[in-house]
Amino acid sequence: MSTDTEQIRTLIERWAEAVHRGDMAGVLADHAEDIVMFDVPPPQEGVHGIDAYRETWPGFFAWQASGASFDILSLDVVAGDDVAFAYALLRCGTADQDPDVRLRITFGLRKEDGRWVVAHEHHSFPDRSDPADADAVREAATDLRP
Amino acid sequence: MSTDTEQIRTLIERWAEAVHRGDMAGVLADHAEDIVMFDVPPPQEGVHGIDAYRETWPGFFAWQASGASFDILSLDVVAGDDVAFAYALLRCGTADQDPDVRLRITFGLRKEDGRWVVAHEHHSFPDRSDPADADAVREAATDLRP
Numbered sequence: 001m002s003t004d005t006e007q008i009r010t011l012i013e014r015w016a017e018a019v020h021r022g023d024m025a026g027v028l029a030d031h032a033e034d035i036v037m038f039d040v041p042p043p044q045e046g047v048h049g050i051d052a053y054r055e056t057w058p059g060f061f062a063w064q065a066s067g068a069s070f071d072i073l074s075l076d077v078v079a080g081d082d083v084a085f086a087y088a089l090l091r092c093g094t095a096d097q098d099p100d101v102r103l104r105i106t107f108g109l110r111k112e113d114g115r116w117v118v119a120h121e122h123h124s125f126p127d128r129s130d131p132a133d134a135d136a137v138r139e140a141a142t143d144l145r146p
Numbered sequence: 147m148s149t150d151t152e153q154i155r156t157l158i159e160r161w162a163e164a165v166h167r168g169d170m171a172g173v174l175a176d177h178a179e180d181i182v183m184f185d186v187p188p189p190q191e192g193v194h195g196i197d198a199y200r201e202t203w204p205g206f207f208a209w210q211a212s213g214a215s216f217d218i219l220s221l222d223v224v225a226g227d228d229v230a231f232a233y234a235l236l237r238c239g240t241a242d243q244d245p246d247v248r249l250r251i252t253f254g255l256r257k258e259d260g261r262w263v264v265a266h267e268h269h270s271f272p273d274r275s276d277p278a279d280a281d282a283v284r285e286a287a288t289d290l291r292p
Contacts, residue, residue, distance in 0.1 A: 036222070036233065038233065038250040038252065038270065038272075039272070040272070040273050041272055041273055041274065042272040042274065043272070044235075044246060044247060044248040044272055045235060045248060046235070046250065076182070078229055078254060078256060078265060078266075079229060080226035080227060080228045080229030080230075081226055081227060081228075082226045082227075083224055083225060083226030083229050083230055083231065084226075084229055084231075085229065085230075085231040085252075085254035085266060087182065087184065087254070087266055087268065089190075089191060089192070100190060101190060102190040102191060104184040104192065104268060104270075106184065106231075106252045106254070106266065106268040108224060108231035108233070108252065108254075110224060119224060120222075120224070120231060120233055120252065122233065122250060122252040122268045122270065124184065124250075124268065124270030124273065125273060126184075126185070126186070126187055126188040126189070126190055127186050127187055127270065127271060127273065128187065128188065
């Protein structure tokens with residue numbers, strides 16, 4: 001495992017711990033000024049810039065403090081010399097929610113002055129009401145039959 | 147704009163065109179054997195490997211052929227020498243769906259034998275029923291008040 005991969009793995013693990021304990025400085029510590037986040041909720045176009053990114057967290061911190069988990073279950077890192085990406089599966093929810101649901105997060109990173117920073121995050125839960133899924137697909141396929 | 151960035155931009159634009167016309171060979175042309183996709187719908191753990199990735203497409207192709215769009219509205223690429231990531235916003239839906247909804251896709255790429263391949267994809271729509279959003283957050287924050 002390369003030093004870059006290890007550095008990124010540690011960065012993401014520390015970030016997740018900071019998210020869980022509501023530590024804003026820890027959450028922002030290794031993030032680029034121009035970060036673009038596709039968050040779980042809207043806005044549709046994503047969250048642009050570190051100031052907007054910061055504003056997304058207080059509500060989430062309150063929810064975490066109410067008893068929700070934010071545990072990394074798997075983390076894969078693919079690192080080059082100065083660009084990298086990583087993707088993780090997390091348990092993120094309260095005790096009364098389905099324990100099999102996974103939060104998926106993808107990270108895009110750049111090395112700036114010898115130090116890795118997160119320039120992109122994409123967070124989502126699988127969507128069980130996907131318009132392209134199951135019933136909608138069957139319906140469309142039926143409509144296409146001659 | 148670097149040659150790598152141009153190559154990746156072209157790769158993703160061609161892939162999106164192949165998705166829209168239901169061209170399986172085109173969709174798979176530049177994808178790694180070990181691709182991991184976090185798709186819009188479950189499975190919770192994502193889709194692992196090119197065979198499983200291939201199986202996700204026929205239903206989506208049928209839905210596209212029924213009149214849905216798959217148009218890239220913005221595409222940002224961050225490329226190193228042999229690792230890159232990219233993220234895009236797309237219009238993906240039928241004429242009777244909300245035109246302001248965006249499909250977000252993040253791509254992770256590696257260069258193999260001098261050629262870029264997609265090793266990771268993360269697709270999602272913003273989730274308006276996010277458990278950490280709006281009402282749930284307000285409720286949790288209220289519960290935390292002394």
